[in-house]
Amino acid sequence: MNLDISNKVALVAASSQGLGKAVAMGFAQEGAKVVICARNKEKLKAVKKEIESKTKSEVLAIQVDLTKKEDIINLVTETIEKFDSIDILVNNSGGPPAGFFSDMTDENWQKGVDLILMSSVRLTREILPYMKRKKWGRIVNITSVSVKQPINELLLSNSLRLSILGWAKTLANQVAAEGILINNVCPGWTRTARVVEIFEARAKGQGTTPEKIEAGITRGIPMGRLGKPEELANLVVFLASEMASYITGVSVQVDGGSVQGLY
Numbered sequence: 001m002n003l004d005i006s007n008k009v010a011l012v013a014a015s016s017q018g019l020g021k022a023v024a025m026g027f028a029q030e031g032a033k034v035v036i037c038a039r040n041k042e043k044l045k046a047v048k049k050e051i052e053s054k055t056k057s058e059v060l061a062i063q064v065d066l067t068k069k070e071d072i073i074n075l076v077t078e079t080i081e082k083f084d085s086i087d088i089l090v091n092n093s094g095g096p097p098a099g100f101f102s103d104m105t106d107e108n109w110q111k112g113v114d115l116i117l118m119s120s121v122r123l124t125r126e127i128l129p130y131m132k133r134k135k136w137g138r139i140v141n142i143t144s145v146s147v148k149q150p151i152n153e154l155l156l157s158n159s160l161r162l163s164i165l166g167w168a169k170t171l172a173n174q175v176a177a178e179g180i181l182i183n184n185v186c187p188g189w190t191r192t193a194r195v196v197e198i199f200e201a202r203a204k205g206q207g208t209t210p211e212k213i214e215a216g217i218t219r220g221i222p223m224g225r226l227g228k229p230e231e232l233a234n235l236v237v238f239l240a241s242e243m244a245s246y247i248t249g250v251s252v253q254v255d256g257g258s259v260q261g262l263y
Contacts, residue, residue: 002243003237003242004243005027005030005031005032005087005237005240005241005242006030006031007031007032007033008027008033008088009033009035009083009085009087010027010033010034010087010088011035011037011075011076011079011086011089011090011127012027012035012090012092013037013091013092013093014037014038014066014093015036015037015090015092016036016038016040016043016047017038017047017192017193019092019142019190019192019229019232019233020038020090020142021036021047021229022230022232022233023092023232024036024047024059025050025051025054025055025233026230026233026234026236027237027240028051028054028055030237030241031055031057032088033057033058033059033060034057034058034059034060035059035060035062035075035079035086036059036060036061036062037061037062037063037064037066037075038063038064039064039065040063044061044062047061048061060078060079060082060083062074062075062078062079066093066115066119066123067111067115067119069122072119072122072123072126073126076127086130086131087131087134087138088138088140088240089123089127089137089138089139090139090141090236090240091119091123091139091141091164092142093119093120094115095154095157096112096116096156096157098154098157098201100153100155101155104155104156109156112156112157112160113160116157116161116163116164117163117167120141120164120167121167124139127139128175131178131179132178135179136180137175137179137181138180138181138182138239138241138244139180139181139182139183140182140184140236141168141183141184141185142185142232143164143184143185143186144161144186145186145187145188145253145255145258145259146161146162147164147165147184147186147251148186148251148253148259149259149260153198153202165251168182168184168249169249172249173249176248181239181247181248182249183248183249183250183251183252184250184251184252185232185235185239185254186251186252186253186254186255187254187255188221188227188253188256188258189217189221189226189227189255189258190226190227190229190231190232190254195226196210199213199214214226221255221256221257222258223257224256225256226256227254227256232254235252235254
């Protein structure tokens with residue numbers, strides 16, 4: 001299957017580790033030019049080196065705080081100066097702090113809005129004109145299965161990631177005729193550093209071990225295991241390709257069957 005994204009420029013947000021890193025690697029393996037960004041400069045350097053050593057693709061690494069508008073503008077400017085195009089945007093971010101409603105202050109909520117919603121809005125706003133100019137573009141938003149089945153202690157994430165779906169569906173309808181397709185992927189329990197942290201936090205609160213927490217979660221997954229970051233990346237890369245040329249405005253779960261709803 002030819003995904004036809006060789007030499008396309010793919011910008012992947014929050015890509016120094018976890019799902020973002022796996023997605024960046026996936027694009028590079030298909031021959032795309034990749035832009036990675038995150039706050040940690042040393043991690044970015046390491047990921048750039050790793051991707052370039054494993055693929056023949058060119059990687060541009062830019063240090064960015066996705067909650068800062070000026071950083072996002074600089075990210076897009078540097079990318080255009082380097083590659084003169086941005087064909088694919090993957091909106092992604094780390095998660096806000098876990099906790100219950102009584103734990104969350106106005107500051108927690110505002111930081112969550114800036115991290116999850118506004119980073120996607122600002123990146124898309126800056127990049128969309130370049131896609132419109134070429135009459136071609138792909139935007140994929142990484143959210144969570146919590147938009148379909150909330151996870152109790154992830155109040156902020158449950159609330160704010162759901163806002164991405166409404167925004168993305170509306171925008172997808174507005175730009176579809178211009179050759180720009182927008183979709184969401186909703187990862188379930190996937191073995192990343194953040195998921196390990198969640199297991200550790202639950203174990204501490206329940207007086208047990210992370211291994212027992214994981215075992216309890218996997219019992220609720222029909223496939224009986226956690227996902228791999230590469231499995232999520234495979235879908236993102238497909239949705240960004242010519243092979244997905246009639247798919248827009250949808251949200252697809254990558255969860256091993258864990259969400260119990262029909263849709």
